[in-house]
Amino acid sequence: MIKNYFKIAWRNILRNKLRTIIHILGLSIGISICFLIFNVVVHSYSFDNFHPDGDRIVRITTKSSYGNMEYSNPGVPFPLAEVIDQDITGIEEKAHAHLFKRTMVRIPETNENLGRRNGALLVSNSFFRIFPREWVVGKMEQALEKPNSVVLSEETAKVYFPNLPAEEILGKEIVYFNQDTISATVTGIVKPYTENSDLDFTDFISITSLNVLPDNSRFNMERWDAFTSDSQLFVKLAEGVSPEHLEAAFPEMIKKYLGDEDEEYRQHFAQPLSELHFSDALGNEPANKLILNGLVILGLIILVLACLNFINLETAQAINRSKEVGIRKTLGGSKGQLTNQFLAETLVIVLIATCISGVFTEMLRSVSTSYLPENFELNFFSLSNLVFLIGFSLLLTLVAGLYPALVLGNYDPQRALKGERQGVTGKFSFGVFLRKNLTVVQFTCSIAFVIMVLVVNSQLRFLSRQEMGFDKEAVLFIATPFMESSSRIDVLKERLLQKSYIAGVSQSDALVSSNSYNISGINLVVDTTKMEIDIQTKNIDSSFVAVNTLELVAGENMNNQVDHVLVNEALVRELGLENPEEVLGLMFNYNGQNRVIKGVVKDFHALNLRSKISPLVMFYMPEYSPIINVKLEKGTDISVAKSEMDELFKGVYPLESSEFNFLDETVAEFYKDDQMLRNVMGFASGLAILISCLGLFGLSSFTIAQRTKEIGIRKVLGATIAQVLVLISKEYVWLIGISFVMASGIAWFFSSEFLNTYAFKIGMPYELFALSGLFILSICLLIVGLHAYNATQANPSEVLKDE
Structure with missing residues (x-):
């Protein structure tokens, strides 16, 4: 019987070639999109789902409020990691991890500099107890017990010491430099993860190494009021303990160490490990869950449109098969047999469409590579994909074919043999009504x-086309190492200014417009009234105004003096003043230093156009200004100039691999x-x-x-x-x-x-x-x-x- 169903189905498919081509083309497009989206979603949700007891692992995050603004951060204050298990019950294990990004690596034995590398992490042995690894050599309990110890991944060990077996690498010395120098001895080698993970780091340096640094003040190891996204805390909860229990204990802990006044604007949350990939992970680009959900909805809409096509066309053409139905029923065919016959026909069409969809999927994958996740792979014959395709084909057969099959199976044999076109008397036809509505749905989408x-x-x-308030054309920038000595930066600036095609060079902590920003608060006295306002801060030098073509509307430039600042017109309005001249000479204290407003610049977009122009104060703090901005003369061959400038940078910083970038391209990437x-x-x-x-x-x-x-x-x-x-x-x-x-x-x-x-x-x-x-x-x-x-x-x- 089943064989007969498919034989007749195949004959009907060949008899109605136009209908079949339309069905197969529409369904194959829908299936290919859903299949690709399914793989993207599976890939995104596969990160770090393999760790033992992963449902009990959380990351502690921070939310702070400043004025009427809230800021979320995946980091925590350094001291929190030290005392969390002492002040809060239900914690089985904790692991404090501090990212050591863009670290210069040198092998003293061969005096070889390997350049800056990402993948170094400051941790303790507890990190491996929460996130176990397979050890090639060394012992987890002892590997990072002492300061200046390091555990390498197997692949990294081969890069650092290419001609040595794993056993001989133990005891070798590696020097890491990132503002601070850590000389570490290899105490273990571990296998890299074979699964997708945001925690697949390559160099695990003992976090106690920070204790023996000559100056570790920048890590704020004793400060509860300072935190950074580089300092993250993972906790493994005891069985039966919920994340809510942890969160409920944080307010009392904040009150204990920060006082009542900070309790309102500082909160900590327990983020499940499963959410790590969709937020700011340790230096990795997060996946956007909103976009993933949008893709799923998008794929379903396309598939629904294809199914509506199928239903629409099949119900419209059902009348052509009315006599076939009448004859089958007259000869003893049951409604169930007829329904199965037409479902078999639908299944054949769906299976053909599924096979052809593989070609469309590969075409989609090749043209959308830039939109797909990094390291995304598509294996058509993986178990999950085979289950998806088989299950999806059966479901699609029911969704698309069940109603047309029921329509055909319900024909009255007497009416069908007479060739009557309506199953019921009267002018209303549900089939026509349905087809019109399905057509409306399709074109609505x-x-x-x-x-x-x-x-x-x-x-x-x-x-x-929006005016940004600055000239972004012919401006290039490059980042020097953070907290670099001013002497080397001065050498680079001097060499750049010697080039005739360079109109100006400036130094800042960020670009004239960027997605990153710093928020602070200042107190100003205006007409004997003390006013506290929230400001955006930017560190610049006096050349910054000219390089970025900013317009001074009042006062003068800061002249590279620490106590001089520039402000924008938005700050003038925030103070309730109309004339920019009125703010000149106003003083306030910032970071223990008295500052005086020397000039007012015309408003410009220091952030992208999603944000309104906020009050801005620009300081002169060269030690915190690693960005070098360069303005080229008009008519300069930009490609030649960039090449020469890259060579100049390489001459001053021979171990760096950075290149000059274009400001206009960076601004375009905001969107x-x-x-x-x-x-x-x-x-x-x-x-x-x-x-x-x-x-x-x-x-x-x-x-x-x-x-x-x-x-x-x-x-x-x-x-x-x-x-x-x-x-x-x-x-x-x-x-x-x-x-x-x-x-x-x-x-x-x-x-x-x-x-x-x-x-x-x-x-x-x-x-x-x-x-x-x-x-x-x-x-x-x-x-x-x-x-x-x-x-x-x-x-x-x-x-x-x-x-």
């Missing part, structure tokens, strides 16, 4: 996608996620339109073919071709009109949410709504019109000869 793509594109175009959103949605809208048009092509082809006799009669009675075209197209115009109204509401909601993320944005471009509707309507009328025109060309005598 298509129009909504097109509108949202145009809105996002308009906002991005607005951002690219990289939005550009990705536009491209992904543009691709999705194209697919949605393609699938909807495929369905409309098949449906209109069939429905117009059913009306050829009506068209013939109308032509005999004197109707013109134009009148016939209007008659047939009128129904589809109504459907697209309904789709446009529904799509406009959906697109308005999501577009508003997107635009509201920007402080500087366009108004809602309603003209683009109309343009999108007209675009889809034009495509629809073109498809329907071609079919209708073809039908009007038939000879009425040939069409009506059997009447």
Whole structure:
């Protein structure tokens, strides 16, 4: 019986080639997108899910409030890691990890400098008790017990000591330099993780090494009021202890060490290990869970559109198979057998589409490499993928094929054999009603996608044309080692200024506009009134204004004096003053140093355009200003200049591998996620339109073919071709009109949410709504019109000869 089902199914598929091609093309596109998204989601959720008792491992994070702003940070104060298990019960193990990023590595034995490397982590033995490793040599209990000890991953050990076996590497010395020098002895070698992990570091240095540094003040090892994202704390909870128990104990702990006044603006949370990959991990780029969820929804929408196509076309063509149903039922076929027959036909189509989807998936993967996670691999024959494809095919068969199969199986044999087209008497046909509504749903999605793509594109175009308040053209920058001696920086600046094509060189802690910022508070006395305001800070020198073409509206430049500062117009407004001249000479204390406002610069966007322009104070603190900014003369060959400047930097810093970057390119990357959103949605809208048009092509082809006799009669009675075209197209115009109204509401909601993320944005471009509707309507009328025109060309005598 089953063999017979599939044999008949195959014959029907071959008999209706156009219908089959439309089904297979639409379903294969939907399956390929869902399959690729499934693998991306599985890849993202696979990170660090293999650790023993992973459900009991949490990371302690910090949320602090300043004014009316809240800031989340994955780091904790250094002392918290020392006392957490003493003050809070239910902790089985703790591990304090401090990131030692961009560390210079030197092998004293061979006097070889390996340059700056990422992957060094300051930890204790407890780190390996929470996150176990397979040890090649050495013992976990003793490896990091003493200061100046280091455990290497097996691959890194081979890089550092390429010609030595693991046993002989033990006891070798490695020097790490990152503002501080740590000379460490190798005490163990571990296997790297084979699974995906954000904790797969290469050099594990004993954290007690910080205790023996000549000056460890920058680590704030005794301060509860200072923390950094580099200092993170992992905790393994005892069995039966919940993260909520940990969080409930933190307020009392904060009160104990910081006092009542800090309890309100400092909070700590227990973040599950499973969330590590979706937040700021230890130096790794976090995955965006919102984007992942959006991709899942996007894939489902495309797949639903393909399923609607299938249902729409199958129910429309069901009447052509009514006599087949009548004969089968007359010969004893049951409703269940007929339903199984048509489900078998659907399953064959789905299986063919699934096989073809592999080609589309590979094409999608190759063109979207830049959007996929790093180290993403696609294995079609992995167990999870095979289970997904098989299960997905069966589910898709039921979703897409069950209703058409039930429609066909429910035909009354007497009516079917007479060729009646309605299963019930009366003018209402549920099948026609359903097909119209499914068509509306399809084109609603298509129009909504097109509108949202145009809105996002308009906002991005607005951002690219927005005046930033500074000149970002022909400005390059490079980062010197942090806390570098001023003498070497001065040498680099002097050599750069000797080049005729360089108009100016400045030094700062950040670019003129960046996504990173520092927030602080200052007290100012204005007209005998003491005012406390929150400010954004930036460290610059006096050349910064000219290099970035900032405009001074009052006062003078700071002249590289520690007690001089520049402010922006937003700070003037924050103080309730109208004239910038009124703030000149005002004094305040910052970091124990009295400062005086010497000048006011015109407002510029120190942050991206999602943020409003905040009060800004610019200080002269060269020791905390590692960025070198260079302005080129007009007409300079930028590529040649950059090459020469890179060589100059290499001459001053021979062990560094950094290169000069362009400010305008960096500013453009502020909106990289939005550009990705536009491209992904543009691709999705194209697919949605393609699938909807495929369905409309098949449906209109069939429905117009059913009306050829009506068209013939109308032509005999004197109707013109134009009148016939209007008659047939009128129904589809109504459907697209309904789709446009529904799509406009959906697109308005999501577009508003997107635009509201920007402080500087366009108004809602309603003209683009109309343009999108007209675009889809034009495509629809073109498809329907071609079919209708073809039908009007038939000879009425040939069409009506059997009447």
